[in-house]
Amino acid sequence: xxxxxxxxxxxxxxxxxxxxxxxxxxxxxxxxxxxxxxxxxxxxxxxxxxxxxxxxxxxxxxxxxxxxxxxxxxxxxxxxxxxxxxxxxxxxxxxxxxxxxxxxxxxxxxxxxxxxxxxxxxxxxxxxxxxxxxxxxxxxxxxxxxxxxxxxxxxxxxxxxxxxxxxxxxxxxxxxxxxxxxxxxxxxxxxxxxxxxxxxxxxxxxxxxxxxxxxxxxxxxxxxxxxxxxxxxxxxxxxxxxxxxxxxxxxxxxxxxxxxx
Numbered sequence: 001x002x003x004x005x006x007x008x009x010x011x012x013x014x015x016x017x018x019x020x021x022x023x024x025x026x027x028x029x030x031x032x033x034x035x036x037x038x039x040x041x042x043x044x045x046x047x048x049x050x051x052x053x054x055x056x057x058x059x060x061x062x063x064x065x066x067x068x069x070x071x072x073x074x075x076x077x078x079x080x081x082x083x084x085x086x087x088x089x090x091x092x093x094x095x096x097x098x099x100x101x102x103x104x105x106x107x108x109x110x111x112x113x114x115x116x117x118x119x120x121x122x123x124x125x126x127x128x129x130x131x132x133x134x135x136x137x138x139x140x141x142x143x144x145x146x147x148x149x150x151x152x153x154x155x156x157x158x159x160x161x162x163x164x165x166x167x168x169x170x171x172x173x174x175x176x177x178x179x180x181x182x183x184x185x186x187x188x189x190x191x192x193x194x195x196x197x198x199x200x201x202x203x204x205x206x207x208x209x210x211x212x213x214x215x216x217x218x219x220x221x222x223x224x225x226x227x228x229x230x231x232x233x234x235x236x237x238x239x240x241x242x243x244x245x246x247x248x249x250x251x252x253x254x255x256x257x258x259x260x261x
Contacts, residue, residue, distance in 0.1 A: 067095030107165035145233030193245035
């Protein structure tokens with residue numbers, strides 16, 4: 001039996017782990033380890049969050065988040081913390097939750113119905129592009145796939161003020177990716193694989209943009225090519241998203257399956 005602490009009254013009640021939650025824990029723990037192998041880590045900071053269906057149809061949405069204090073390489077399925085939309089743990093956990101870090105995620109989860117998974121990173125080239133006045137360039141293979149799909153949000157300091165949520169939601173609209181000015185990258189999707197491939201494409205676009213800017217004058221892509229590139233790009237195809245993530249998870253299983261614990 002698992003104990004649930006109501007976020008308002010803090011009174012325990014039975015709250016068993018459902019099959020849906022078990023599956024979500026495995027998928028999300030794998031994602032944290034994949035981020036680690038890709039080098040998308042920032043010490044113990046940043047988050048990937050995933051909505052979990054409640055045990056009853058009328059239950060409020062619950063989310064899984066990384067325990068604050070663990071490196072992504074240490075995260076396991078069982079160590080993930082289940083929280084409500086306000087960032088309150090709904091079960092006892094030996095690890096705290098960075099509620100301030102959940103401000104961005106809760107804004108998107110709470111206002112975009114299909115945003116089941118939200119990812120946020122502070123990679124070097126991601127922040128570098130976020131610092132550029134012109135933002136993301138469409139003039140490389142990956143940037144071209146994201147034309148019209150990337151939103152921007154102005155830097156307001158460390159994201160701890162709940163009042164910023166309204167502006168985040170306004171700025172992102174229905175776009176699946178966002179560049180947080182002078183801050184970092186963000187992506188959301190209806191599943192972990194879909195959010196992942198959007199973020200991976202955005203990250204690759206940033207990597208190529210920064211590298212190309214050091215090499216010489218960038219050759220421009222003809223504007224009439226963008227529509228086809230967005231339509232045929234990997235992030236637009238659910239099967240490609242699923243297959244990409246599955247391949248990385250198989251690689252992870254071969255290297256270190258301890259995330260399953």
